[in-house]
Ligand code: FES
């Protein structure tokens with residue numbers, strides 16, 4: 001089908017965009033359009049106003065700030081993957097991006113759009129959960145910072161008021177040479193994942209686990225961070241048995257049930273992919289250790 | 291009638307100015323207003339890739355973009371990929387390798403491969419298959435398409451050496 005009629009607005013600054021969001025009723029932000037346009041073509045959504053943020057230069061920057069990378073919300077997935085800063089500091093994001101949709105959708109789709117759309121099986125929320133990201137949100141009343149753990153309020157429901165705009169994401173970088181892995185189960189390359197895991201790891205001089213982070217996608221309404229499992233792993237000497245045992249913690253995830261996979265199957269995948277992601281992150285951490 | 295706007299963009303190298311309804315998708319604008327019917331419409335929700343065109347040289351789904359968003363940009367459709375007479379070398383490789391049957395998917399696949407083979411001129415079969423994962427073909431089983439892409443890349447390599 002075709003989108004229902006709407007009024008089109010094209011702000012050129014964040015200030016102009018948030019002023020519009022404050023004034024307009026039933027307005028939707030159009031970023032890369034890879035989800036919103038499909039929903040409008042279906043007339044699953046028919047907003048009165050579209051605020052197109054594709055021409056706001058402030059939203060397209062990737063900046064290294066000390067130990068963090070700040071992504072503008074309109075950074076296209078393709079540009080994030082091509083960024084030397086991201087390649088050097090955040091290989092987890094690069095690995096995950098290669099699984100986000102297809103070349104044609106990454107050329108338009110944005111980092112912030114994926115986080116705001118919040119599909120339960122999207123890769124970006126899990127990646128930014130593992131990276132302890134903070135989301136920067138703006139409205140006519142000012143700015144808010146939201147830790148990624150408080151971002152998902154429910155099914156496809158981010159922690160955003162109707163008049164708020166996600167303007168950026170700050171991710172905490174891990175030390176150079178850290179281990180990382182993003183692995184997922186999808187029926188075909190680029191399809192929505194049934195479940196997937198993001199893992200980060202550093203090792204101490206004696207080869208024990210110094211620091212580890214694991215986040216899952218596809219198993220709950222938002223990303224699931226396995227903090228208890230991480231605490232158990234720190235200080236331990238990694239081997240197959242340790243990872244196989246620790247990954248059982250992923251069995252306790254809520255699991256979502258739909259036509260693509262049952263709850264039990266997703267829980268099973270969560271365990272398997274947690275183990276595999278830990279194993280690969282460890283291999284890479286061992287290689288990268290100075 | 292809905293809200294309208296004036297837009298000016300470059301389509302296949304020529305500047306085009308039109309008054310468009312803001313809710314028109316780019317693919318409908320290309321087909322109905324500019325009568326460039328080489329770009330096809332399959333699903334209208336970003337799954338099939340039949341509507342793939344190049345926006346500023348990058349492949350994108352023209353059903354997931356509004357015509358008004360193309361204002362000031364450069365759009366290349368399959369018509370822009372072919373020489374005035376005959377076929378481009380990539381198109382010829384499709385003919386030679388049975389890369390199409392009904393041809394519905396072909397314009398989108400040609401646009402996808404144009405970008406892909408520019409960024410990766412010497413791809414493996416696996417890389418080609420991943421690059422094509424966003425374009426559905428209901429006829430060929432993809433084998434002929436992959437063969438065409440490989441043959442094109444190989445002949446280019448030959449001429450470069
Ligand atoms: S018509 Fe655009 S992807 Fe199918």
Ligand code: FES
Nearest residue numbers: 391393427428429
């Ligand atoms: S040739 Fe018929 S869909 Fe591809």
